[in-house]
Amino acid sequence: MMQISESHLQKNSLFNSMNRFIGAVNNMDQTVMVPSLLRDVPLEEEREMAVLKSSGNSDIEDGDMYSYYQLLKSIRCDIEWGVMRAEEAEKRKERRGPSSRIDSEEEESEVSSEEDEVNLQKQFQFHMTGLHGVLSKLTQQANTLTNRYKQEIGIGCY
Numbered sequence: 001m002m003q004i005s006e007s008h009l010q011k012n013s014l015f016n017s018m019n020r021f022i023g024a025v026n027n028m029d030q031t032v033m034v035p036s037l038l039r040d041v042p043l044e045e046e047r048e049m050a051v052l053k054s055s056g057n058s059d060i061e062d063g064d065m066y067s068y069y070q071l072l073k074s075i076r077c078d079i080e081w082g083v084m085r086a087e088e089a090e091k092r093k094e095r096r097g098p099s100s101r102i103d104s105e106e107e108e109s110e111v112s113s114e115e116d117e118v119n120l121q122k123q124f125q126f127h128m129t130g131l132h133g134v135l136s137k138l139t140q141q142a143n144t145l146t147n148r149y150k151q152e153i154g155i156g157c158y
Contacts, residue, residue: 014128017135018079024142025076028069031146038066038145041152065145072142 010016032038043063 012132014132014135017132017139021135021139021142022076022079024139024146025072028142028146028149029073032069032149035066035069037152038069038149039064041065041148043068044148065148068141068145072138072145075138 041064043065
């Protein structure tokens with residue numbers, strides 16, 4: 001009985017969600033041998049288009065499957081290697097610029113950090129729930145893209 005409940009909880013873990021997403025994107029990447037065939041192939045479902053447009057990613061303006069493919073691979077790379085690369089580059093630029101601090105900004109920073117500590121658990125749970133939901137949707141979308149590619153090149157989905 002204990003194993004059943006543990007396996008159910010493990011199914012919903014963030015780690016397993018990330019592994020499912022990475023596995024789906026790896027499968028998509030192995031299946032899509034000629035990514036350029038995805039160019040100008042429109043996304044069928046308007047729902048998928050709305051999700052992509054609402055993400056605020058400017059790479060998905062034309063809404064074809066190729067840009068969708070690139071987005072999914074980019075997200076996989078961010079999960080595997082971290083999203084800190086862009087943030088680190090910005091920090092390096094800031095360090096090169098003038099570094100003048102005002103005492104009032106330091107005081108405000110201390111007050112806000114104390115408030116943040118109170119809500120850390122709530123923030124963590126909120127973001128974990130959101131991330132789990134997003135990863136589940138992205139996994140489903142990677143599988144959908146893989147199946148659509150197979151249909152486009154004439155491989156039946158069994």
